[in-house]
Amino acid sequence: MTFRAAVLELVRRIPRGRVATYGQLAAMLRRPRSARQVGQALRGADDGVPWHRVVNAQGSISRRSRTASMMTQRIRLEQEGVVFRRGRVVLARFRWQGVAARRPRDFAVRQIG
């Protein structure tokens, strides 16, 4: 299993309407310093992988190449309901939490009385 294959597999699990950052995905793969390689892996991704759901740490879109437009990615995200503010995805609301999101809410047990 190459790193590239692991990245593509993980990106396929990002649900519609959510985004993840390069660094976040790298950390999920237990390779926290390989953010650049996540981008590199996405370079040749086919239509089967939702590459548009990956943005940089600032929530903005990174250019795929000199000529490539960033509009395609933004339009795709907005069509899924992702909201941009001042050119950035509102990460606080749309970041994919990964497996942590489905963890039991043990915090709700605490009561006042």
Added chain:
DNA sequence: GACTTGACTAGAC
């Protein structure tokens, strides 16, 4: 193996 290339990022101005 020794370079080279970047869809990156945190920190420092």
Added chain:
DNA sequence: AGTCTAGCCAAGT
């Protein structure tokens, strides 16, 4: 707020 820089490292030559 933006702009630079150094460090990063999987893949491709």
